[in-house]
Amino acid sequence: MFNQVLTQCWSHYQQMLCCHEQKQSCNCYNCLNEGFYNHADEYDCEKKMTFYVLNYGKSYISEIYHYLKNSRILDNITGQFKVLSLGCGFCPDYYAISKYIFDLGLNIQIDYAGIDISTAWDKTRVRHKNIHYSQMDLTDLSNPLSFQGYNLIMLNKVFSTIFVHNNHIPFLQNIVNASTTSMENEAVLVFNDVNSYYMGRDVFDGTIAHHANSMRKYYTDNPPFAGNGQWIQIPEIDVIYPFICYGNISPLNVLAKSVFFEYRRKV
Numbered sequence: 001m002f003n004q005v006l007t008q009c010w011s012h013y014q015q016m017l018c019c020h021e022q023k024q025s026c027n028c029y030n031c032l033n034e035g036f037y038n039h040a041d042e043y044d045c046e047k048k049m050t051f052y053v054l055n056y057g058k059s060y061i062s063e064i065y066h067y068l069k070n071s072r073i074l075d076n077i078t079g080q081f082k083v084l085s086l087g088c089g090f091c092p093d094y095y096a097i098s099k100y101i102f103d104l105g106l107n108i109q110i111d112y113a114g115i116d117i118s119t120a121w122d123k124t125r126v127r128h129k130n131i132h133y134s135q136m137d138l139t140d141l142s143n144p145l146s147f148q149g150y151n152l153i154m155l156n157k158v159f160s161t162i163f164v165h166n167n168h169i170p171f172l173q174n175i176v177n178a179s180t181t182s183m184e185n186e187a188v189l190v191f192n193d194v195n196s197y198y199m200g201r202d203v204f205d206g207t208i209a210h211h212a213n214s215m216r217k218y219y220t221d222n223p224p225f226a227g228n229g230q231w232i233q234i235p236e237i238d239v240i241y242p243f244i245c246y247g248n249i250s251p252l253n254v255l256a257k258s259v260f261f262e263y264r265r266k267v
Contacts, residue, residue, distance in 0.1 A: 002061065002095045002241070005126055009050040009057075010246045012123045016047040046120045051249065053090050053124045058241040059252040064096035064156070064192065066236040067218060067260045073188055074106060077151070081108045084150040086138055087158025088114030090124040094131060099240070113150075138162070139170040145178040153189045157258075160193050163200030172207045179212050183265040188215070191261040195219055205261055212263040221257035234260075 068074055074081070074097070085093050094112045101108045113132045125133065136143060139162065147153055155175075162168045179189060189212065191204055205214070220234045237255050244251070 001098070001126060001128070002057070005090065005095075005124065006054060006057065006244075006246070008126070009053045009124055013047060013050040013054065013249075014247070016050070046123050049090070049118075049120045049124050054246050054249045054251065056252050056256075057090065057092065058239050059255055060092040060156075061096045061099070062236075062238065062240045063220060063255045063258055064093050065100055065240055066220070066234050066255070067190075067192070068096060068100045069236070070218060070232065070234050071216065071260070071262065073152075073190075073262070074100060074108065075104070078107045079109065080111055081152070082111045082150045083113065083152045083154065084147065085112065085114045085154045085156065086145075087156060087161070088116050088133070089121050089156065091131065093154045093156055138174060139167050141170050141174060145174050145182075147178045147183040147187065147189075150184065151187055153183070153187065154192065155190065156192045157194065159191065159204050160196075160199035160201075163203065168200060168203065172204070175208065176211045179208070179263070179265060183212075185265055185267050187265065189263040191263070192258060195221055195257045195259045201259060208261075208263055211266065213266050215262035215264060217262075218260040219258070220255050 083093065083097065085091065088094075091112070091114050094110070094114070097110055097112075100106075101110065109130070111130050111132075113134070115134050115136045115138065117135060117137050119135060125131075138145070138158070159168065159171070162171050175189075183189065189208070191208070193199065193201060193204070195201065208214075216232055217230075218232045218234050220237070234255075239251075239253050239255075243253055
């Protein structure tokens with residue numbers, strides 16, 4: 001299914017106009033780099049989002065796939081498996097989980113709900129009977145989250161963006177409220193984000209660890225930018241899809257420097 005997404009993104013990318021004024025050249029790669037290194041990311045341009053998927057999509061999915069392989073959190077699951085993805089973007093966790101289930105021949109039927117505030121991702125998504133999307137501001141405490149009924153809650157690189165925008169306190173409160181009041185006893189909350197002190201990694205862990213049982217911490221980079229305690233390295237750095245260029249877009253062929261933290265509800 002992800003090949004369909006890439007074809008869809010490439011078609012849209014070629015047809016879309018630049019969101020900048022004419023005096024500025026259109027370079028989605030530079031825009032994404034500026035958003036990551038110099039100021040807060042802005043997920044408000046459809047063309048930039050299609051470029052994001054074409055350039056980073058395979059690496060992003062591979063990163064989550066290798067986490068699933070090393071954590072083995074799906075290996076003893078059977079039947080329906082409900083996933084809630086917060087800040088879902090183009091849904092890389094859906095493709096990673098689906099491929100992992102297929103590759104291992106697991107008897108799991110995934111039901112996926114993705115939440116994101118930005119509609120700029122719409123052209124990077126496909127419609128499928130077991131994928132459900134909704135638009136929501138995750139920092140809006142008047143619209144509280146609920147984790148009820150979900151087996152896995154994924155936060156994929158959403159916190160770093162909110163943190164850099166300095167809007168992370170209400171987001172954390174929303175997560176704490178949901179994890180302490182509606183999270184199932186056997187459910188797992190997985191935080192996946194940039195492995196950096198400066199992007200909010202330890203702020204998230206320091207807050208959530210007071211309200212949930214911290215399980216394991218994984219990192220993908222070597223040497224690790226790790227904190228205290230035992231961390232588990234994800235040794236695989238390969239991208240699990242064939243390398244294919246789209247025009248002058250050469251996809252990233254290694255994994256990003258990321259972490260995965262696992263939490264369960266305190267009982």
